[in-house]
Amino acid sequence: MDLHALTIHDAHELLKNKKISAKELVSSVIDRIETVDPVVDAYITITKEIALAQAEIADKTISSGKMKKLTGIPIAIKDLICTKGVPTTCASKILENFTPPYDATVMEKLNAAGAVMVGKVNMDEFAMGSSTENSGIKITKNPWEQSRVPGGSSGGSAAAVAADMCLGALGSDTGGSIRQPASHCGVVGVKPTYGRVSRFGLVAFASSLDQIGPLTKDVRDAAILLNAISGYDAKDSTSVDTDTPDYHALLSDDVKGLKIGIPKEYHTTKGVSADVLSAVQNAMAVFKNAGAKLVDISLPHAQYAIAAYYLIAPAEASSNLARYDGVKYGLRDSGPGGLIDMYKNTRSIGFGPEVQRRILLGTYALSAGYYDAYYKKASQIRTLIKRDFMRAFDACDLILAPVAPTPAFKIGENIDDPLNMYLTDIFTLSANLAGIPGLSVPCGFSESGLPIGLQLMGTYFDEQRILNAAYFFEQATDFHHKKPRLKIL
Amino acid sequence: MEFEPVIGLEVHAQLKTNTKIFCSCSTKFGADPNTHVCPVCLGMPGVLPVLNKTVVEYAMRMALATDCTIAHQSRFARKNYFYPDLPKGYQISQYELPIAEHGHVNITMEDGTKKRIGITRIHMEEDAGKLIHDPTRPVSRVDFNRTGTPLIEIVSEPDIRSPEEAGAYLRQVRSILRYLGISDGNMEEGSFRCDANVSIRPRGTEPFGTRAELKNLNSFKYVESAIAYEIKRQKMVIGDGGDVVQETRLWDSAGNRSISMRGKEEAHDYRYFPDPDLVPLVIDDEWIESVRKRLPELPEARKARFLDEYALPEYDADILTSAKELADYFEDCAKEVENPKIVSNWVMGTLLGLLNAEGKSIEESPVSPAQLAELLILIETSVISGKIAKTVFDEMVKSGKAAKAIVEEKGLVQVTDESAIEAVVDQVIDANPAEVEKFKAGNAKLMGFFVGQVMRETKGKANPQIVNKLLKKKLG
Numbered sequence: 021m022d023l024h025a026l027t028i029h030d031a032h033e034l035l036k037n038k039k040i041s042a043k044e045l046v047s048s049v050i051d052r053i054e055t056v057d058p059v060v061d062a063y064i065t066i067t068k069e070i071a072l073a074q075a076e077i078a079d080k081t082i083s084s085g086k087m088k089k090l091t092g093i094p095i096a097i098k099d100l101i102c103t104k105g106v107p108t109t110c111a112s113k114i115l116e117n118f119t120p121p122y123d124a125t126v127m128e129k130l131n132a133a134g135a136v137m138v139g140k141v142n143m144d145e146f147a148m149g150s151s152t153e154n155s156g157i158k159i160t161k162n163p164w165e166q167s168r169v170p171g172g173s174s175g176g177s178a179a180a181v182a183a184d185m186c187l188g189a190l191g192s193d194t195g196g197s198i199r200q201p202a203s204h205c206g207v208v209g210v211k212p213t214y215g216r217v218s219r220f221g222l223v224a225f226a227s228s229l230d231q232i233g234p235l236t237k238d239v240r241d242a243a244i245l246l247n248a249i250s251g252y253d254a255k256d257s258t259s260v261d262t263d264t265p266d267y268h269a270l271l272s273d274d275v276k277g278l279k280i281g282i283p284k285e286y287h288t289t290k291g292v293s294a295d296v297l298s299a300v301q302n303a304m305a306v307f308k309n310a311g312a313k314l315v316d317i318s319l320p321h322a323q324y325a326i327a328a329y330y331l332i333a334p335a336e337a338s339s340n341l342a343r344y345d346g347v348k349y350g351l352r353d354s355g356p357g358g359l360i361d362m363y364k365n366t367r368s369i370g371f372g373p374e375v376q377r378r379i380l381l382g383t384y385a386l387s388a389g390y391y392d393a394y395y396k397k398a399s400q401i402r403t404l405i406k407r408d409f410m411r412a413f414d415a416c417d418l419i420l421a422p423v424a425p426t427p428a429f430k431i432g433e434n435i436d437d438p439l440n441m442y443l444t445d446i447f448t449l450s451a452n453l454a455g456i457p458g459l460s461v462p463c464g465f466s467e468s469g470l471p472i473g474l475q476l477m478g479t480y481f482d483e484q485r486i487l488n489a490a491y492f493f494e495q496a497t498d499f500h501h502k503k504p505r506l507k508i509l
Numbered sequence: 510m511e512f513e514p515v516i517g518l519e520v521h522a523q524l525k526t527n528t529k530i531f532c533s534c535s536t537k538f539g540a541d542p543n544t545h546v547c548p549v550c551l552g553m554p555g556v557l558p559v560l561n562k563t564v565v566e567y568a569m570r571m572a573l574a575t576d577c578t579i580a581h582q583s584r585f586a587r588k589n590y591f592y593p594d595l596p597k598g599y600q601i602s603q604y605e606l607p608i609a610e611h612g613h614v615n616i617t618m619e620d621g622t623k624k625r626i627g628i629t630r631i632h633m634e635e636d637a638g639k640l641i642h643d644p645t646r647p648v649s650r651v652d653f654n655r656t657g658t659p660l661i662e663i664v665s666e667p668d669i670r671s672p673e674e675a676g677a678y679l680r681q682v683r684s685i686l687r688y689l690g691i692s693d694g695n696m697e698e699g700s701f702r703c704d705a706n707v708s709i710r711p712r713g714t715e716p717f718g719t720r721a722e723l724k725n726l727n728s729f730k731y732v733e734s735a736i737a738y739e740i741k742r743q744k745m746v747i748g749d750g751g752d753v754v755q756e757t758r759l760w761d762s763a764g765n766r767s768i769s770m771r772g773k774e775e776a777h778d779y780r781y782f783p784d785p786d787l788v789p790l791v792i793d794d795e796w797i798e799s800v801r802k803r804l805p806e807l808p809e810a811r812k813a814r815f816l817d818e819y820a821l822p823e824y825d826a827d828i829l830t831s832a833k834e835l836a837d838y839f840e841d842c843a844k845e846v847e848n849p850k851i852v853s854n855w856v857m858g859t860l861l862g863l864l865n866a867e868g869k870s871i872e873e874s875p876v877s878p879a880q881l882a883e884l885l886i887l888i889e890t891s892v893i894s895g896k897i898a899k900t901v902f903d904e905m906v907k908s909g910k911a912a913k914a915i916v917e918e919k920g921l922v923q924v925t926d927e928s929a930i931e932a933v934v935d936q937v938i939d940a941n942p943a944e945v946e947k948f949k950a951g952n953a954k955l956m957g958f959f960v961g962q963v964m965r966e967t968k969g970k971a972n973p974q975i976v977n978k979l980l981k982k983k984l985g
Binding site: 254 | 558594651780781910
């Protein structure tokens with residue numbers, strides 16, 4: 021049995037029944053990483069020793085009968101989630117030597133739940149990108165076809181899950197950064213409601229949009245992992261003090277009478293591939309056949325989402341990334357010159373081109389004389405987009421849409437055309453702007469065999485409903501059973 | 510043409526909370542560099558600010574004390590600029606939606622003129638760290654202990670018309686802060702800072718002239734001299750046919766002048782925007798009322814009470830209520846003593862004279878209010894004269910002993926026995942026949958001479974009223 025290929029819930033049963041040990045499970049995953057990652061390049065740091073030590077503790081916990089859902093489960097962590105004593109690079113040269121002296125709240129929660137950290141995974145630098153090509157460390161390959169991107173920015177997380185180099189992973193989603201790579205790698209990815217999961221220790225890209233979420237092999241695992249990381253945190257003023265349901269226990273595949281909103285704007289969007297269109301059409305039919313009702317809805321301001329997002333996110337980023345100045349930690353250029361030279365050189369060497377581009381964009385959008393025309397206007401659009409969703413959820417229970425306009429594109433295909441790259445986020449940005457939850461669940465394959473994801477969006481704090489619908493869909497289809505065939509040299 | 514100055518002040522006051530505004534680090538002054546720091550105030554990656562509620566309460570106190578309207582919803586904003594003492598690359602402040610607006614402070618000038626100065630806004634923000642420049646090498650170090658210390662900024666309306674009014678306004682603001690117990694208000698130590706915006710306009714006209722912003726005003730004296738200098742400078746510029754330019758000027762206290770620091774073109778663009786890490790601050794009426802109920806008596810109200818309850822002259826009431834500690838001292842002493850005016854005279858004269866000479870504050874007074882009251886009671890009950898009391902007071906300061914003990918020890922008890930005093934009076938009259946003649950011829954000034962002689966003979970212990978009475982009787 022290939023232990024690394026297990027889902028979290030299957031592994032949990034085997035651990036509970038003492039069919040396997042956490043040590044065996046973790047060792048299998050580490051072996052898998054050591055075999056496969058030289059090809060996939062998902063990991064920035066492999067925490068083998070920590071993982072084996074945690075596995076040992078997990079085994080003791082299991083024999084003492086105090087096992088929890090994640091005890092002994094190997095998890096990969098996106099490299100912008102702070103891990104005490106383990107480098108957290110954000111895939112940036114500027115933080116390549118940075119090791120936080122604190123854990124993110126989600127890490128404290130995972131540790132308390134008995135999870136095992138197997139390593140830190142690659143991403144677009146500071147989560148800015150849709151392909152993981154903007155990593156300052158390495159380029160991650162899509163396990164389904166290694167000439168293609170895994171999506172981004174949580175490309176390392178999605179690729180690691182898809183290639184069985186972990187049982188589940190944490191990613192972060194600012195404009196689609198969990199859902200889009202999940203779609204491109206054929207795994208499940210959930211962006212929770214803004215405020216559901218603490219952002220403390222998540223290195224900020226765009227604070228009002230960022231949210232940590234799980235990437236897993238199936239919906240049940242997503243529910244388990246989401247349970248473990250959710251909840252109010254006094255250390256994050258934007259986390260919301262509301263009860264977290266037991267998503268896993270409440271998982272149900274009944275969609276009879278469920279009203280599924282189909283936004284007319286998304287289905288007239290240009291540039292959506294035939295593969296994606298037909299996969300999404302098929303998914304609609306699957307729901308309809310099970311008794312769900314498809315309702316036409318309208319999100320009239322969705323067309324402005326990209327423009328609004330690419331003002332708000334860079335504006336916040338330009339401020340969030342100001343702290344990387346060479347004074348306190350991370351890279352410092354110690355060449356000749358004074359303070360201003362140190363700032364300029366440190367930031368010119370430390371940040372990659374996309375990060376610099378967004379800092380410039382954001383600085384411009386916030387500048388005196390431009391603020392009203394850009395940042396403020398974008399914030400107003402954001403309010404209208406929120407209102408669109410609220411109105412839509414009066415008429416439906418959840419919204420169905422594509423995740424990305426196309427399956428995973430080729431490495432290098434969009435890298436010289438940032439605007440085209442930005443356009444690939446068209447279906448995912450709105451959920452971040454509105455703060456609502458969304459997920460991606462596998463719904464088919466392209467003609468050439470690349471996975472395609474289906475997006476389900478719910479209203480605020482209604483993760484349960486989209487998880488249930490996704491769970492139904494998974495039960496009704498078998499896309500999630502298919503695994504990539506890696507070409508290992 | 511006659512010009513009128515138009516002045517507005519921006520005051521930054523450090524709040525005396527135990528912990529910083531967005532983390533739980535101590536705000537204690539004087540610790541070793543970088544010992545009162547944590548990932549949050551150091552601006553490390555991924556950390557988030559959490560607002561200290563006490564800071565909000567302190568800001569609310571100042572808002573209520575200055576009759577401001579407290580916003581039911583305010584927001585924190587980021588002020589973006591690069592500087593090594595600013596670890597996040599932005600300062601968390603308030604911008605579009607401050608906690609309070611539209612208040613005022615009443616000031617009384619030395620000549621008794623009263624004036625109301627408007628408060629535009631009060632907002633909360635975090636302090637920056639401190640750079641320490643090595644004088645021997647081209648090296649600078651940074652101490653982040655002060656980073657995140659809570660500040661309130663109090664912005665006045667351009668209602669101030671002279672350097673003296675600016676001084677009176679500042680003193681009143683500081684006094685209110687101290688009465689509220691929310692700030693030390695110490696300019697020299699930097700817990701109370703002031704920038705001044707100064708312009709001039711032809712008297713009787715409405716539009717404002719171009720203003721200069723004055724910085725580095727770290728004492729009350731500098732504020733007044735810098736403003737006076739700036740008014741003169743602007744008059745000269747206009748007098749010479751020039752135009753005042755909008756700029757920031759630094760006060761050079763050694764050179765007694767200001768120097769241009771940066772013009773309008775080089776002004777920072779702070780790129781303010783709402784801080785997405787902090788939710789809007791919601792303050793309901795209930796909270797406002799609970800803070801209002803707990804407000805202490807403020808300088809103006811206390812002054813009114815001093816006028817009424819102790820029947821003090823306005824001048825005395827003004828000085829005594831100028832600082833809470835001084836007013837407390839007065840009241841602690843006055844509750845033991847019959848006549849409040851004698852307390853006021855002693856506190857304002859002898860005691861403050863001594864403290865000023867020694868550069869001490871009222872809290873550092875070597876004589877406690879109860880000890881002073883004991884001394885003053887001895888005067889009121891005619892045990893000693895006022896003059897002897899000065900000697901006793903000096904001895905109290907020197908030895909720390911109680912007034913009664915000193916009086917007994919040194920045999921300073923006043924002589925009130927009329928026959929004993931009469932004997933000395935007779936002796937003095939007999940010994941000075943020439944002076945008696947002159948006095949009788951109409952030189953009334955010589956009464957002082959006779960009193961002095963009697964006092965000398967009795968070593969100052971004779972009751973002055975009895976001495977006067979007897980001399981008048983005998984000399985007819």
